[in-house]
Amino acid sequence: MAQPYAGYKFSTGEDPNDPGMMSKALGKMKLRTPETYGGALLESTTTGRQYDEFNIHTPPDITQKTRVVAVCGLVQEDASPADDGWFLSDFFAFHHLFSGLTKHQTWIHCLDLHQLVTSFRPYLHGSPFKTRKVVMDHDIISKAQDIVQCNSAGGLKLMFKKALRKEVQEAAKAGDESVLVFIFGHGREKHFGVQLGTQWLKHKEFQDELVHDVPTTILSTACFSGGWSCNKTFDKKTNELKHQFDKTTMMAAGREATSHSWSITATLGRRFCGSVFASALVESLTRVNDQVQLRDIPDNDEVEITPEQERTYAAFCETVTETLLKDVDRLGFEHEITFSAENDAWNMCWRERTGFPLAGFKKRWDTLADHPADPHLHPGDPFNKDPHVTSKQATGYLKLKQEDGGIHMYSGKKGMTGGSPAKGGTTVGSSVLGKRKTSGMYGGTLQALINQVSYLGRQYLDSYNVPQNTGNDGSLWNRINRIHLGELTDRETVENVLRCIQYRMEQMTIADRYLAIMGVPPPLDQDCHEFDTKSFKRDIDSDRYREMMDLIFERELLFPGPMNDSENPALNQGLPFYKGHHYVIAAFYYAKMSKPAVIEKLDLLEASVKEVIEEEVAKYKQVPEIKSKRHKLFHVFGLDLGSISPLKRRSREQSLALTERTGLSDLEHCNDAGSETQGFRHYCLLGLNTIRCLTVYERGVGSSQGSGASTKYRRR
Numbered sequence: 001m002a003q004p005y006a007g008y009k010f011s012t013g014e015d016p017n018d019p020g021m022m023s024k025a026l027g028k029m030k031l032r033t034p035e036t037y038g039g040a041l042l043e044s045t046t047t048g049r050q051y052d053e054f055n056i057h058t059p060p061d062i063t064q065k066t067r068v069v070a071v072c073g074l075v076q077e078d079a080s081p082a083d084d085g086w087f088l089s090d091f092f093a094f095h096h097l098f099s100g101l102t103k104h105q106t107w108i109h110c111l112d113l114h115q116l117v118t119s120f121r122p123y124l125h126g127s128p129f130k131t132r133k134v135v136m137d138h139d140i141i142s143k144a145q146d147i148v149q150c151n152s153a154g155g156l157k158l159m160f161k162k163a164l165r166k167e168v169q170e171a172a173k174a175g176d177e178s179v180l181v182f183i184f185g186h187g188r189e190k191h192f193g194v195q196l197g198t199q200w201l202k203h204k205e206f207q208d209e210l211v212h213d214v215p216t217t218i219l220s221t222a223c224f225s226g227g228w229s230c231n232k233t234f235d236k237k238t239n240e241l242k243h244q245f246d247k248t249t250m251m252a253a254g255r256e257a258t259s260h261s262w263s264i265t266a267t268l269g270r271r272f273c274g275s276v277f278a279s280a281l282v283e284s285l286t287r288v289n290d291q292v293q294l295r296d297i298p299d300n301d302e303v304e305i306t307p308e309q310e311r312t313y314a315a316f317c318e319t320v321t322e323t324l325l326k327d328v329d330r331l332g333f334e335h336e337i338t339f340s341a342e343n344d345a346w347n348m349c350w351r352e353r354t355g356f357p358l359a360g361f362k363k364r365w366d367t368l369a370d371h372p373a374d375p376h377l378h379p380g381d382p383f384n385k386d387p388h389v390t391s392k393q394a395t396g397y398l399k400l401k402q403e404d405g406g407i408h409m410y411s412g413k414k415g416m417t418g419g420s421p422a423k424g425g426t427t428v429g430s431s432v433l434g435k436r437k438t439s440g441m442y443g444g445t446l447q448a449l450i451n452q453v454s455y456l457g458r459q460y461l462d463s464y465n466v467p468q469n470t471g472n473d474g475s476l477w478n479r480i481n482r483i484h485l486g487e488l489t490d491r492e493t494v495e496n497v498l499r500c501i502q503y504r505m506e507q508m509t510i511a512d513r514y515l516a517i518m519g520v521p522p523p524l525d526q527d528c529h530e531f532d533t534k535s536f537k538r539d540i541d542s543d544r545y546r547e548m549m550d551l552i553f554e555r556e557l558l559f560p561g562p563m564n565d566s567e568n569p570a571l572n573q574g575l576p577f578y579k580g581h582h583y584v585i586a587a588f589y590y591a592k593m594s595k596p597a598v599i600e601k602l603d604l605l606e607a608s609v610k611e612v613i614e615e616e617v618a619k620y621k622q623v624p625e626i627k628s629k630r631h632k633l634f635h636v637f638g639l640d641l642g643s644i645s646p647l648k649r650r651s652r653e654q655s656l657a658l659t660e661r662t663g664l665s666d667l668e669h670c671n672d673a674g675s676e677t678q679g680f681r682h683y684c685l686l687g688l689n690t691i692r693c694l695t696v697y698e699r700g701v702g703s704s705q706g707s708g709a710s711t712k713y714r715r716r
Contacts, residue, residue: 008376008377008378008400009266009376009377033314034314034317034318034339034341034346038226038254038317038321038336038337038338038339039314039317039338039339039340039341039346040226040229040230040249040338040339040340064102064103065102065174065176065177065178066102066177066178066179066180066356067102067104067105067167067170067171067177067178067179067180068098068102068104068105068106068107068167068179068180068181068182069105069106069108069160069163069164069167069179069180069181069182070091070094070095070105070106070107070108070181070182070183070184071107071108071109071156071160071182071183071184071185071196072087072088072091072108072109072111072184072185073087073156073183073184073185073186073194073195073196073197073201074087074088074109074110074111074184074185075110075111075153075197075198076110076111076112076115076116076153078475079111079116080116080119080120080269080271081120081123081124081269081271081272081273082120082269082270082271082272082475082478082479082482083475083478083479084186084471084474084475085116085120085123085271085272086261086262086271086272086273086274086275087184087185087186087221087275087471088109088111088116088123088136088184089123089124089125089135089136089272089273089274089275090125090184090221090274090275090278091107091109091182091184092123092125092135092136092140092144093125093133093135093274093278093282094182094219094278095107095144095147096135096140096364096365096368097282097285097361097364097365098180099144099146100146104167104170105146106146106148106163106167107144107146107147107148108147108148108149108150108156108159108160108163109147109148109149109150109156110149110150110151110152110153110155110156110197111149113136113141113149114138114141116136117136117137117138117141118138120269120271122134122135122136122137122371123135123136123137123273124271124273124274124371125273125274125278125279126262126273126274126279127262127263127273127279127373127384127385127386128262128263128264128265128266128273128373128374128377129263129373129374129377129379129381129384129385129386130373130386131370131371131372131373132273132370132371132372132373133365133368133369133370133371134368134369134370134371135274135368150197152197153197153198154197154198154199155197156196156197156198156199157196157197157199157200157201160196160201161201161205161209164179164181164206164209165209167179168209168210168211168214168216169211171211171214172211172213172214177214178214178215178216178217179214179215179216179217180216180217180219180354180356181216181217181218181219182219182220183218183219183220183221183222183225184220184221184222185222186222186223186471186472186575187220187222187223187224187225187227187253187259187471187472188200188223188224188575188576189223189224189227189255189256189549189576189578190553190561190576191203191204192224192225192227192228192255194220194222194225198564203227203228203245206228207245210247212246215248215342216247216248216342217247217248217249217250217342217354217356218247218248218249218250218251219249219250219251219281220249220251220252221252221253221259221275221277221278221471222251222252222253222259222471223253223257223258223259223470223471223472224253224254224255224256224257224258225249225251225252225253225259225338226251226253226254226255226256226257226336226337226338227255228245228247228249228251229245229249229251229255229338229339229340230254230255230338230340245340246342246343247340247342248313248340248341248342248354249338249339249340250281250317250320250337250338250339250354251337251338251339252275252277252278252335252337253277253335253336253337253338253471254335254336254337254338254542255338255542255546256336256537256542256545256546256549257334257335257336258466258467258470258471258472258473259275259277259335259470259471260275260276260277260329260331260334260335260467260469260470260471261273261274261275261276261469261470261471261474262274262275262276262279262385262469263383263384263385263468263469264468264469264474264478265374265377266374266376266377267374267375267376269487270478270481270482270487272469272474272478276324276328276329276332276335276385277324277335277337279328280320280323280324280327280328280329280332280337281320282361282365283323283327283328284316284319284320284323285356285361286361286362286365287319287323287362311349312346312347312348312349313341313345313346313347313348313349313354314341314346314347316354317339320337320339321337324337325387326387327387327388328385328386328387329385329387330385330386330387330389331385331467334467378393378396378397378400379393379397380392380393380394380395380396380397380398381397382394382397446489446491446494449491449494449495449498450483450489450494452498453480453483453494453497453498453501454480454483454484456498456501456502456505457480457481457483457484457497457501458480458484459505460480460501460504460505461477461480462529463505463508463528463529463530464504464579465532465534466534472575472576472577473575475574476497476500476501476504476574476575479493479497480497480501483497496571496572496574499571499572499573499574500562500572500573500574502573503562503563503573503574503577504574504577504579507559507577507579507580508527508528508529508579508580508583509528509529510559510580511528511579511580511581511583511584512527512528512583514558514580514584514605515583515584515587517605517608518601518602518604518605519601520584520587520588520591520593520601521587521590521591522587523536523583523586523587523589523590524590528579528580528583531583531586533579533582533583533586536582536586536589537582540585540586540589544589545585547595548585548588548589548595548598549581549585551595551598551599551602552581552584552585552602555602555605555606557606557609557610557613558602558605558606558609559580559581561576562574562575562576562577588601
């Protein structure tokens with residue numbers, strides 16, 4: 001039939017909107033009471049206090065007294081706007097607003113910016129359902145003289161620390177200067193670190209570069225960045241959690257939450273265009289400063305200050321939160337944006353507290369070129385975050401979708417195979433790939449590998465109900481869908497996606513086994529693949545969750561992070577994945593276990609895993625086929641293997657990159673080595689990245705799922 005619409009593409013996922021949660025988030029907010037809208041209080045004595053809206057003793061503007069240090073932590077291979085390039089969009093958005101407003105600024109990255117624009121066209125910022133801003137193109141890059149490129153991704157962390165140390169020390173010498181820090185990149189829940197190039201900057205490392213008497217504000221769009229605002233440690237003397245970081249922060253996500261980009265586009269290579277938090281903050285800044293002339297303002301100039309510019313920091317944070325919820329994102333409550341005020345000085349003027357200069361932000365923002373809304377996205381799409389979507393638009397969208405026979409966005413279910421491609425399922429993607437050879441495990445062709453990744457990708461996406469645009473998950477989600485649609489077909493990318501899927505599916509599978517070992521009933525009688533950790537995290541008290549999460553983090557052997565090789569990114573397994581952690585915590589929570597009982601269970605589990613590893617290492621040393629080629633795998637986990645011959649390197653023509661870490665091709669013949677290697681062979685075949693899963697195969701806890709790679713992903 002003829003298409004009844006003007007080229008719209010439709011989402012197949014469930015409607016993500018939750019009006020009830022939005023009403024609850026807005027209803028929780030109390031006028032100028034920070035802890036009701038993301039404020040992390042330094043002292044419990046200030047809980048419930050209502051702060052003033054305006055500070056009538058506004059100080060002179062601090063334009064020239066703020067030192068700016070900013071960093072974008074992306075590496076080149078992840079900086080595409082279809083992957084994590086939205087962090088780079090944020091970097092340039094804030095650079096455009098703040099560049100030149102103060103004398104001392106350093107903006108750092110480790111990317112070939114011109115190459116990125118050449119490959120992916122201009123970088124955009126804003127909702128794809130609306131007009132966006134062009135924040136990075138060749139012309140903008142050429143004019144950005146204060147942006148400094150680090151020569152290597154491995155040196156970015158050190159370069160940032162040196163720049164931060166320099167500006168903090170100079171501010172301390174001056175005695176009346178402040179430091180404003182922007183950090184854009186991936187976050188990690190374990191130590192609230194931020195990825196800078198190929199290294200992680202831990203919160204403690206950042207804190208060590210600061211000086212107590214230098215006012216410092218940190219703004220970050222990283223996942224779990226709220227952990228800096230709410231950084232607490234347990235004081236054994238007082239038996240209380242106490243704050244350890246007394247600085248002003250404005251963070252895009254809570255300490256247990258991921259940050260969010262804008263929804264993906266239907267055109268321009270399915271890209272993400274900046275973070276929602278950055279848009280809310282930009283909107284707030286352009287509102288309060290829209291009457292200031294666009295020029296640098298010397299300290300001794302007399303400037304007419306508007307009431308909006310005299311608002312207290314408490315009132316400003318309230319404005320940002322309300323802007324996010326009411327004007328920017330109807331799912332804004334999921335972000336858990338977080339603020340803190342140095343010395344709990346919420347009554348200070350927001351400009352003095354943050355170090356943001358008095359400037360014409362609106363005029364600066366308006367000078368950026370406009371880019372039209374995506375013509376293939378209907379404004380009534382439930383993935384349109386705009387809180388002002390009308391019922392007429394929503395109804396019109398549903399009507400068109402019912403008549404639709406075209407491509408569906410987001411989940412990519414159109415044309416999905418009904419079964420495993422390895423067992424005769426339908427081919428997906430481009431059929432012209434069939435002649436290109438790859439591992440025999442996938443049928444001998446790249447097309448067979450793509451079919452397998454598409455199938456396993458659906459198993460993963462069906463088991464992990466999270467927003468599709470988070471910093472920790474959006475890139476992988478988009479790659480899986482683009483592989484299914486035939487848009488990504490290069491072997492290295494497909495192999496890398498497979499490694500990421502295997503790592504994440506493993507984390508869920510082993511969480512099920514851990515509960516069996518500990519004798520703890522599964523939460524809500526569901527396995528980890530079925531369990532909705534998103535809903536659970538809304539129910540549990542934040543401090544209780546943090547307490548149990550830290551207990552698991554302390555036992556690193558249970559859930560080690562993904563393997564990543566800075567020298568060969570194709571071998572990487574992506575970002576840390578925490579659903580296994582959350583599932584175990586949920587089991588403890590629903591079983592109503594006390595903290596001592598949880599510790600006892602985890603100690604027993606850790607001891608069991610250590611024992612199995614020791615047994616397997618002993619076996620490993622005795623098997624020539626393994627001994628000669630696979631010791632590199634064990635070194636990843638810091639195991640003492642004694643005298644082992646060096647790993648013999650192989651060319652990519654001889655082996656898929658996938659086998660470099662899993663050992664699949666080299667160990668397919670281990671069945672002949674005797675029964676003592678069977679557990680290890682299962683480990684290699686399933687692509688698992690730690691020996692802990694041998695608990696399943698060697699101890700017989702749970703049922704074996706066979707030796708084929710695809711059988712591991714079968715849901716119970």
